[in-house]
Amino acid sequence: MAQYVIRRILWGIVLLLLVILLTFLVFYVFPAANPAALRAGRQPSPQVIAYITHELGLDKPLYTQFFEYVKNLVLHFNLGYSYYSQESVLSLIVSRLPATISLTVGAVVLWLVVGIPVGILSAVVHDRQLAQKTRLKMLLAWIGCALIPLALIALAGSTWGSIFFFLWGLVGIVILISYFTKKGDFMDRSAMSVALAFVSMPVFWLGLIVLYLFASDIGKFPILPGANTYVGLTADPWKWFTSLLLPWIVLGATQAAIYSRLLRGSLIETMGEDYIRTARAKGVKEPRVIWRHGVRAAITPVITVLGIDIAALLGGAVLTETVFDIPGIGRLNYAAIVNTDIPIVQGTVLLAAMFVVVANIIVDILYAYLDPRVRY
Amino acid sequence: MSDPLLSVEDLRVEFHTEDGVVHAVDGISYQVDAGKTIGIVGESGSGKSVSSLTMLGLTRTRTARIEGRIMFEGKDLVALPDEQLRGLRGNDVAMIFQDPLSSLHPFHRVGWQLMEAVLTHRKVSKSAARTRAIDLLELVGIPDPQRRVNGYPHEFSGGMRQRVMIAMALANEPKLLIADEPTTALDVTVQAQILALLESLQQRLGMAIIIITHDLGVVAEIADEIAVMYAGRIVEKAATREIFTAPEHPYTWGLLKSIPRLDTPRTDELEPIAGRPPSLIKRPSGCFFHPRCPYVRDAHRRIDPQLEPLPGQPEHRVACLLASNVRADIWRGLEAGEAPSTLRKLAEPAHAAAVGGSEPATTEERG
Numbered sequence: 001m002a003q004y005v006i007r008r009i010l011w012g013i014v015l016l017l018l019v020i021l022l023t024f025l026v027f028y029v030f031p032a033a034n035p036a037a038l039r040a041g042r043q044p045s046p047q048v049i050a051y052i053t054h055e056l057g058l059d060k061p062l063y064t065q066f067f068e069y070v071k072n073l074v075l076h077f078n079l080g081y082s083y084y085s086q087e088s089v090l091s092l093i094v095s096r097l098p099a100t101i102s103l104t105v106g107a108v109v110l111w112l113v114v115g116i117p118v119g120i121l122s123a124v125v126h127d128r129q130l131a132q133k134t135r136l137k138m139l140l141a142w143i144g145c146a147l148i149p150l151a152l153i154a155l156a157g158s159t160w161g162s163i164f165f166f167l168w169g170l171v172g173i174v175i176l177i178s179y180f181t182k183k184g185d186f187m188d189r190s191a192m193s194v195a196l197a198f199v200s201m202p203v204f205w206l207g208l209i210v211l212y213l214f215a216s217d218i219g220k221f222p223i224l225p226g227a228n229t230y231v232g233l234t235a236d237p238w239k240w241f242t243s244l245l246l247p248w249i250v251l252g253a254t255q256a257a258i259y260s261r262l263l264r265g266s267l268i269e270t271m272g273e274d275y276i277r278t279a280r281a282k283g284v285k286e287p288r289v290i291w292r293h294g295v296r297a298a299i300t301p302v303i304t305v306l307g308i309d310i311a312a313l314l315g316g317a318v319l320t321e322t323v324f325d326i327p328g329i330g331r332l333n334y335a336a337i338v339n340t341d342i343p344i345v346q347g348t349v350l351l352a353a354m355f356v357v358v359a360n361i362i363v364d365i366l367y368a369y370l371d372p373r374v375r376y
Numbered sequence: 377m378s379d380p381l382l383s384v385e386d387l388r389v390e391f392h393t394e395d396g397v398v399h400a401v402d403g404i405s406y407q408v409d410a411g412k413t414i415g416i417v418g419e420s421g422s423g424k425s426v427s428s429l430t431m432l433g434l435t436r437t438r439t440a441r442i443e444g445r446i447m448f449e450g451k452d453l454v455a456l457p458d459e460q461l462r463g464l465r466g467n468d469v470a471m472i473f474q475d476p477l478s479s480l481h482p483f484h485r486v487g488w489q490l491m492e493a494v495l496t497h498r499k500v501s502k503s504a505a506r507t508r509a510i511d512l513l514e515l516v517g518i519p520d521p522q523r524r525v526n527g528y529p530h531e532f533s534g535g536m537r538q539r540v541m542i543a544m545a546l547a548n549e550p551k552l553l554i555a556d557e558p559t560t561a562l563d564v565t566v567q568a569q570i571l572a573l574l575e576s577l578q579q580r581l582g583m584a585i586i587i588i589t590h591d592l593g594v595v596a597e598i599a600d601e602i603a604v605m606y607a608g609r610i611v612e613k614a615a616t617r618e619i620f621t622a623p624e625h626p627y628t629w630g631l632l633k634s635i636p637r638l639d640t641p642r643t644d645e646l647e648p649i650a651g652r653p654p655s656l657i658k659r660p661s662g663c664f665f666h667p668r669c670p671y672v673r674d675a676h677r678r679i680d681p682q683l684e685p686l687p688g689q690p691e692h693r694v695a696c697l698l699a700s701n702v703r704a705d706i707w708r709g710l711e712a713g714e715a716p717s718t719l720r721k722l723a724e725p726a727h728a729a730a731v732g733g734s735e736p737a738t739t740e741e742r743g
Contacts, residue, residue, distance in 0.1 A: 127438065274478040281432055281473075282493045282544065283466035297483055372528045373482055 001368070005361065012357040017070065019353040023346050024066050056083060069346065079350075080343035082336075089347040092332065099230060100328035103251065103320065104313040106244055108306075110252035111259060116302075118191055118256070119263030123298075124290060126188040126268060135179050135186060142168075142175045163221050191260065198257035207250045207323035214246065228325035247324045251317060255309065259302060266298040273297070300370050304363050311359030315352025380407035381584045382431075382552055387444035387454070389423075389430050391437075396657040400426040402608035403444070405683075406601075410551065411578065413585040415595030415616070417631070418605035421653045424588045427605075428554045430454075431586075432471055433461040448552070467497045470545035474557035476537035480529035486513075486540050487525035493547035512543040516573060535566035539573065546577065553578075555587045559594055571598050592631055596620060604628050607654050607664040610683055614692035624686065624694045624703045626669045629710055647716075663697060670716035671698060671706065671723040698723055 053059050057068070072078040079089035149168055153161030174190040198206075213219050215226025229243040270276070271294050279293045280286075316330025325331075329348055336344035368374045389401040401423045408414050416424045429435045431446055431453060446453040448469065453461060465471075473479040481489060490509035494500065500508075506525070513521035516539040529537055538558060545553060555574065559567040575598055578585055589595060595602050595616065602619045604612040604627060612625040623629055630649035651668035654660055660667050662677040669676070676697050683695040696703065702723055709719040 274473060274475060275481040277434065278473060278479045278541075278544075279481070279492075280434060281465055281471045283462050283464070283496050284492065285462065285496075293481055297481070371483060373530050 001365075005365065008361045008364070012361065015357055016350065016353055020070065020073075020346060020350060021066060023349050024062065024069075079347040082341050082344050084336075084339050084341045084344075089343045092344060093329065093347050093351060096327055096329050096332045098232060099326050100314060100316055100321070100330065102233065102240070102244055103247055103317060103326060103328060104310060106248040107251035107255065107313065107317075108310060110248050111256040112306075114252065115256035115259030116263060118195070119260040120267060120290070120295060122188040122191050122260065122264040123267035123271065125185045126264070128185045128188075138186070139175060139179050142172055145171075188264075192264065195257035195261050198253050199261065201254060202319075203250060203254055203317075204319040204323050206254065207247070207320060210246055210250050211323070227323065230324070230326045244326075247320050247326060250323075251313075251320050259305075262305065263295075263298065263302050266301050267294055270294050270298040300367060303366055303370065307359045307363030307366070308356070311352075311355040314355045316348065381410045381449070382408045382586075383445075383447040384427075384431075385445040385447065387427060387430065387446060388442070389426055389435060390441045392439045392441065398656045399608050399659065400656055401430065404603075404605070404608075404610045406603050406610065406613060408552070408584045408586060410584050411582045412601070413578065413587060413599045415599030415602045416586065416588045416605055417590065417592060417595055417602055419590060419653050421607075421656065422605040423608035423656070424605050425556055428471070428556055428586060428588055431554060432465050432469060433458065463497070466493055466545070466550075467548045468550055469552045469554070470548070470550035471554040471556065472538070472541045472545045472558050475561045476534065476541045477529065477561075479541060480537060482529055484528075485525070486527050486529060486532070490525070490540075490544055490547060493544045497548050508547065509543075512547060513540070515546065515577070516540070516543045517569075518543075534562050535569060538562060538566075538570055542570075542573065542577070546581070549581055550583055552584045552586070555585060557589055558587070560589065560591070567594070568597075574598060592635060604631070607659055608656060609664065609695065610693075611665065611695045612693065613683070614689075618689075618692050622692075622704070623707060624692070624700065625665075625696050626671055626698075626706075627665050629707060630668075633710060663695075671720055673697070673723060673725075 050059075057065060060068075069080065072080065077090070079093070081088055082092065146168060149161045149164035152164055174193065175186075177190070177193070179186075211219065211226050214221055214224050216222040216224060217226050219226065224246050225239070225243045226246065229239070231239050231243065233240045271290070275297075276289060276293055279289045284293070314329075316328060316333050318330035318334055320326070321328045321330040322334065329351065332344060333348040333352075335341075336348065384404060384406050386403050386405055387401055388399075388403055391398040391400060404423075404427060406414060416427070418424045426435060430442060431448075433453065433456070435442065436458070442454055444454060448464075451460075453464075456464075480486070487506060487509045490512055491502070491505040494505045494508050495502075498505075510521045510525050513525055518524055518536060518539055524532075529540070532540060538561075542558075553574075558574070559570050562570065571594065574585065574587075577583070585598075587595065587599060599616050602614065602616050603610045604619070604625065606627050612619070612623065612628050614623075619628065620632070623632060627649070630647075633647045634649060636646060649668055650670075654664060654667070660677075662675075662679050663669070663672075663681050666672045666676045679697060681695040681697045683693045686692045686694060686700055694700075694703075698706075705722050706719045709722065710716070
């Protein structure tokens with residue numbers, strides 16, 4: 001196993017060098033704004049541009065630039081300096097990383113907490129057939145629940161009441177459809193329909209909708225801090241937390257949907273296996289059969305996907321960061337691309353690639369830990 | 377003679393599916409005494425596995441309808457609530473399955489799975505359960521149990537895995553062991569070892585065994601009594617020796633004659649039973665076996681035979697409309713090497729003293 005890890009790490013380094021080279025090539029080959037021209041101010045003369053080009057080392061051949069970059073990186077841990085602001089790329093990245101990490105960690109926790117139980121429950125009940133009586137009872141209960149928003153309007157004003165009416169209506173659509181469909185289990189089908197809806201939504205669309213509805217500055221029902229409210233954890237923990245709630249919900253909802261569907265499919269397949277029948281034949285209680293025998297086997301694809309997803313997010317959730325104006329790596333990368341600020345792009349791309357490489361190695365090791373049949 | 381340990385009484389199991397009602401088990405009855413073994417033999421689709429799964433309540437699904445009684449130690453397993461039945465599973469009644477590689481959880485150590493069998497039903501400490509796990513491995517003949525208890529199922533050979541399954545089933549000293557095709561996935565030499573193991577364990581623990589198989593060689597070895605199943609019914613039931621020396625159902629003859637023998641010339645062809653097992657949704661009219669029976673008469677297409685004891689032999693029961701003496705003649709002919717086509721005339725009314733044997737008064741309805 002140790003040999004395997006070392007081999008993977010070495011190949012990972014090779015891969016990272018390749019990533020750096022490719023990033024160089026992309027900016028060299030594809031037309032982009034001339035960084036020297038961007039730095040030179042208004043109506044620059046060719047001499048000024050030539051001077052800046054030389055200062056930035058852009059007139060050296062590509063392979064020299066590449067070699068110097070790698071040398072700096074490996075020997076001095078220096079990622080270069082921004083063409084735009086002359087700041088050290090490393091310090092820029094380090095200053096932006098906490099925001100991305102906060103966004104990632106919170107979203108991951110949220111989507112696992114929601115996605116995994118929903119996935120398990122859906123799988124467990126998917127072939128249950130509720131009696132007509134039970135479905136009718138659910139329908140009546142939902143109609144009865146209309147009282148809640150009505151009461152809220154009467155007591156607390158129309159804002160909260162309308163929110164609950166809206167939610168009641170959404171739930172109602174689901175209940176009505178499930179009431180009239182005979183096949184499959186009501187809870188399972190409604191959960192998976194909702195999940196499908198969230199899977200289909202673009203993250204930025206959902207983000208904008210959520211801001212439009214709930215942001216404290218511009219929302220129809222202002223209940224949570226909106227865009228551009230992020231502060232660091234150390235600066236103001238409460239504000240940090242509340243400013244991230246909407247981004248977490250947006251990012252978490254779309255991902256929870258994916259994970260619940262994934263786990264549901266995996267668990268339904270697992271529960272048909274022979275060893276589940278053996279566990280039941282041993283007299284093991286059903287919840288334990290589902291959890292220790294079923295989920296234990298069904299969770300492996302979820303873990304694999306989770307590792308990759310985390311890596312991808314740590315590389316910068318550009319869409320979410322842009323919609324909510326969070327100062328993270330994603331936005332840093334995007335701004336740098338627009339400004340042809342190549343050193344920053346190099347740095348963020350390298351960081352993202354490093355996360356992916358590390359995540360893949362960790363996921364593979366974890367897989368061997370979960371499935372003892374896998375040995376390296 | 378005390379009451380039998382297990383008494384299956386007119387058990388019926390139906391599955392209501394989109395394609396129709398599957399009559400998996402259609403009124404079977406048998407008994408097993410403590411320390412004895414009954415072999416249930418039949419082709420795929422005969423209902424033998426469903427009948428044994430039903431004993432543990434593992435067929436209690438949304439679409440299943442289960443009728444009849446399974447009396448075990450004074451309790452009716454068909455009517456027993458889920459929770460009580462669960463308490464019996466892996467405890468007083470245990471089951472082992474056909475493919476030990478897929479039947480053991482691939483992600484958990486063998487020791488963990490054995491300990492779970494113990495801890496589910498007994499309040500003992502983890503270390504006591506672990507000791508028991510090691511003892512069980514030793515009991516079933518696995519060498520170096522201290523080390524192997526930490527192994528994973530894929531690290532064992534096929535025969536060893538089946539021993540582990542047996543160990544797991546024996547964890548709580550069951551009174552009844554149900555073995556569903558325990559040797560089918562194993563090669564012949566390992567088969568013999570496993571059967572020998574089951575016999576010796578039976579002697580030690582005094583447990584009853586129900587062994588389900590399609591292999592007559594296996595039951596010849598280990599069973600005291602054999603029940604032959606076809607299309608969800610028992611068509612013949614007798615002591616093992618009787619089944620092999622004086623079988624009286626054409627299906628049993630077919631099974632016996634299709635076994636390859638060492639003493640027949642190589643040029644002789646095997647005699648399979650013509651046709652295929654019937655659909656359990658739309659079963660044949662009259663006698664279920666009639667489409668495949670070489671000795672079929674017109675009446676057999678209309679009348680459904682009951683399982684009746686042979687005259688003078690209450691322990692040997694057959695469900696066939698041919699007269700007993702006719703059947704004995706046919707079997708003698710088969711033993712002498714004659715083909716079913718030549719023996720067919722023995723079943724004809726001109727030859728037989730009484731046609732149809734003990735015909736029931738009414739015709740059965742087909743499902």
